[in-house]
Amino acid sequence: MDEKNKPWLLLLPALLVIVFLFLGGILFCIVQSLNYQPIIGKTTIDLEAYRSIFTERTFLVSLVYSFYIAFGATFLSIVTAIIIAMALRKTFIGKSIAVFTFQFPIPIPHIVSGVAILMLFTQSGFISRIFNMMGIAESPSSFPELVFDPMGVGIILALLWKFMPFIGVSVLALLQTSGLVYEEQATSLGANSWQRFRYVLLPIMKPAIMSTSILTFAYGFGAYELPFLLGGVYPKTLAIVAFERYNNVDLTYRPESMAMSIVITIFVVSLILLYRKMATQNS
Amino acid sequence: MACIKKKNQNNITRKIILVLLYTWTFVPFIPILIWSFSLRWNYPNLIPEFSLRAWKYVFTQKNIISSLFSSILISSVVTAISLAIGLPAAKALGMYKFKGKKLISTLVTLPAIVPLLAVAMGIQVVFIKLGLSDSIYGVVLIHLVPVMPYMIMNLSSVYEAYNPEFEQQARVLGANAFTTFYKITIPAILPGIIVASMFSFIVSWSQYLLTLIIGGASTKTLPLLLFAFLNSGDYAIGGAICIIFVLPALILLFGSPKYFAGTKSVRGGEV
Amino acid sequence: MTKLQLINLTKHYSGAPEPSVKDFNLTVEPGELVAFLGPSGCGKTTVLKMISGLLLPTEGDVLFNDESVIEIPPEKREVSMVFQKPLLFPHMNVGENIGFGLRMRKQKKDEIKVKVNNMLELVRLKGYADRKSTELSGGQEQRISLARGLVIEPRIFLLDEPLSALDASLRIEMRELIRKIQRHMKVTTICVTHDQEEAVMLADKIALMFDGKLQQYGVPEVFYERPKTKRIAEFFGCTNFVKGTQKGRTVATKLGAYTLDQLDDDNREVYLVVRPEAVEVSDGADSLKAKVKSRIFMGTHVRYIIDLFGKEYQITLESATLYKEGDIISFRLLKERLWAVPYDDNI
Incomplete structure (x- = not known):
């Protein structure tokens, strides 16, 4: 077996899946988004679907909303992940249980997080009832709207539950290895704890934070399940609007739904390319 | 004692953070559990009217059992296929240097990052034409798209850590390719394979939208059933299904603490 | 120039059967270079860390110029430390690394620049200020690390096996450099090493440790001519x-x-x-x-x-x-x- 070709042969089945299913799927989506409908005899393509959605208020609001959800969840996750990783980095009694707890949510399906938020934070949910018992909230409507609300609080909380450990575990690993020794060095040079954090630890954490938050952002931006479970009537995330339109009995909406999905895809791919460019620039 | 005072302050801060962490991580499971054991649980009660209705339903109703069975079947098949495809691919990426490796590497991991809505909606036309839509075969195929990257990424690190000289040693001592693979390579990478498979199983197990689009009316996996019950407001049965739904993840978490999270350095601070 | 006194220094980690350091008593005169010598695990790094404040002693005291510094946190003690690995901050260039301590002390930018360049000359790396800290050889990295620790003019300068990661020929060259700089800056210095040849070449006095205890303290000759045990x-x-x-x-x-x-x-x-x-x-x-x-x-x-x-x-x-x-x-x-x-x- 030719050594030069061996890796390609080994990769062949995987590449077939990627090319035919993944790239193929995207390709067919693009084609359909370009209004190519041979079924009704239309063999030309045009950008009508894109023009339509980009002038439509619902779509634009969803675009901003999806961005907001993804950004909000990612940002909060980064902040909390850093706080907890900083707290866990040194040795202490009970550390292994703490670290186990920290990484616990990682393999748990997102939907479970959504169900929990649903049961905890709705106006008649568990937390609301505790507030009621403590005398803070008299009735369900006195409890703030955190689920099915236009600010997407419930969605962000559910995403936070999953994102935070994902980012945090990477950061913690870094802090425990190179972090600690650099900290000692910085201390011996006269840096106080804030200076150590800002000038030494934070820069060291940066690559881990960047690589994991790109992933969480991408997931948040294109999320369907959690916004569907916990979201309100308006606004809706891009994926929900796209899927609704896809299921519309009126097939003339199909191209628009395809176009929306492609917008999501292009956005995420651009983000990844941007990140990789920044990463190679830095090193 | 300025130094000791600061140390105590840090300890208290850490204790507070730990309490918040434990609460935040585990409290979500409490209402799910309670709901699964309730008949009715109305506002403002903190304790429900106890009943095993939901659990009885879950263990006896045909739709739930068949749904569970579908999920197990689909996820197992997807994992097996991903393993068969992923092992050679991971070997190529983990142990070889070749032109275009970086591009391939990115391409292979892309489906795990990019939202797959476009893929599912796009490929559906083709699946309909090929008769794969609204069938378990289509669902298995579409699940491969997100699962395979996870499998390959996990296995790549296994191969990167693997020393090929063991194989060479075996060959030199007279073992053929098959024996070498069976007796030398597999035992060395088996733990990694197990973890990669468990993760991949869970990725397939958790799929909702992809199954919904491709599977149509015929394939109802557990997450689809879960959504249905939640939407109709039956949180008791929803809770019970959710508990079952979370089992594979719990098995991974408690069953393989050594290998979980991949990086030993996360636990390294114990020294 | 600072006089260093260690009084009955003891470190006993909870759960350990024996203390890591027991009743360590030592006086280092201002401007002296003392080597802590001993086999691996004998507690020399532990004593060093107690002097720097990175570790708190279980018992005993540390005095600079007859004043106890035990209650002063490490970042305020003005004791800088060079470790076995150079630990140059990867996201800063050479100049920024050296100037780090000065920046933390909020000194003026132009003053820092002058001091950094002076230091670079002293360690024979003139003009390296803008270089990336990841593009240096092991010996260069360690010299930058030395420069970084000395530019802040610490009261006590601590080195924890700074040369053990270097090649043999480099080690000899670096020993001479350390000696020369230390004499030039007249800073009280303690250098931990497990290499007895290095201790003899480098130090004014040697403190020999076994199993957490000080065995003998004196000029190098005394260990050859008058060993205690x-x-x-x-x-x-x-x-x-x-x-x-x-x-x-x-x-x-x-x-x-x-x-x-x-x-x-x-x-x-x-x-x-x-x-x-x-x-x-x-x-x-x-x-x-x-x-x-x-x-x-x-x-x-x-x-x-x-x-x-x-x-x-x-x-x-x-x-x-x-x-x-x-x-x-x-x-x-x-x-x-x-x-x-x-x-x-x-x-």
Whole structure:
């Protein structure tokens, strides 16, 4: 077996899946988004679907909303992940249980997080009832709207539950290895704890934070399940609007739904390319 | 004692953070559990009217059992296929240097990052034409798209850590390719394979939208059933299904603490 | 220049059977370079960290110029430390690394620049300020690390095995550099090492540690000429110990009786310590005759393994005297170079 070709042969089945299913799927989506409908005899393509959605208020609001959800969840996750990783980095009694707890949510399906938020934070949910018992909230409507609300609080909380450990575990690993020794060095040079954090630890954490938050952002931006479970009537995330339109009995909406999905895809791919460019620039 | 005072302050801060962490991580499971054991649980009660209705339903109703069975079947098949495809691919990426490796590497991991809505909606036309839509075969195929990257990424690190000289040693001592693979390579990478498979199983197990689009009316996996019950407001049965739904993840978490999270350095601070 | 005093320093980690450091007492005069020497795990780094404040002692005190600094946190103690790995901050260039401590002290930018460049000249890396810290060789990195630790003009300068990660030839060059800079800046310095040759070359005084305790403290010569115990003598390369009895100033052994003025009056069981170099070829009446079992050529000297009264000893003679295996050497012990240490079964 030719050594030069061996890796390609080994990769062949995987590449077939990627090319035919993944790239193929995207390709067919693009084609359909370009209004190519041979079924009704239309063999030309045009950008009508894109023009339509980009002038439509619902779509634009969803675009901003999806961005907001993804950004909000990612940002909060980064902040909390850093706080907890900083707290866990040194040795202490009970550390292994703490670290186990920290990484616990990682393999748990997102939907479970959504169900929990649903049961905890709705106006008649568990937390609301505790507030009621403590005398803070008299009735369900006195409890703030955190689920099915236009600010997407419930969605962000559910995403936070999953994102935070994902980012945090990477950061913690870094802090425990190179972090600690650099900290000692910085201390011996006269840096106080804030200076150590800002000038030494934070820069060291940066690559881990960047690589994991790109992933969480991408997931948040294109999320369907959690916004569907916990979201309100308006606004809706891009994926929900796209899927609704896809299921519309009126097939003339199909191209628009395809176009929306492609917008999501292009956005995420651009983000990844941007990140990789920044990463190679830095090193 | 300025130094000791600061140390105590840090300890208290850490204790507070730990309490918040434990609460935040585990409290979500409490209402799910309670709901699964309730008949009715109305506002403002903190304790429900106890009943095993939901659990009885879950263990006896045909739709739930068949749904569970579908999920197990689909996820197992997807994992097996991903393993068969992923092992050679991971070997190529983990142990070889070749032109275009970086591009391939990115391409292979892309489906795990990019939202797959476009893929599912796009490929559906083709699946309909090929008769794969609204069938378990289509669902298995579409699940491969997100699962395979996870499998390959996990296995790549296994191969990167693997020393090929063991194989060479075996060959030199007279073992053929098959024996070498069976007796030398597999035992060395088996733990990694197990973890990669468990993760991949869970990725397939958790799929909702992809199954919904491709599977149509015929394939109802557990997450689809879960959504249905939640939407109709039956949180008791929803809770019970959710508990079952979370089992594979719990098995991974408690069953393989050594290998979980991949990086030993996360636990390294114990020294 | 700062005087350093360690008083009864003890560190006992909870759960450990033995303390890592026990009753460590030491005084370092201002501007001195003291080496902490000892085998791995003997506690030298632990003492260093207690001086820096990175570790708190279980008992005891640390004094700078007669004032206790125990309650001062490490970042305020003005004790800088250079570790075995250079630990240059990867996201900063060379100049920013060196100037780090000065920036933390909020000094002015132009002042920092001047100091950094002066320091670079001192470590023979002039013009490197804008270089990336990831593009340097091991020796260069360690020199930058030294510059970084010294530019803040610390009261005490600590080095934890700074040269053990470098090649042998680099190590010798760096030793001279450290010595030169330390003398130039007159900073009280402690250097931890497990290499006894390095300690001897580098330090004004050596503090030898075994098992968390200070064994002997003094100028390097004293460890060769006047080791306190057999173990110390062994650490410094002596393998010849002859059991004997000391009465007054005379030590009686099976190799003969020797009256040594360098000893104090005492009556005790001893080992007569005979350094390999403490012999000379002689044919006289008091000479010993031994058979050569093997020899190692060491360039300027030859080390002979000899058999004397059934036991093996090592002696070192100049290369000019070339004996072969099986030859009989006739030699005598040089009285002035002999020493006696207490006889202890356990060592």
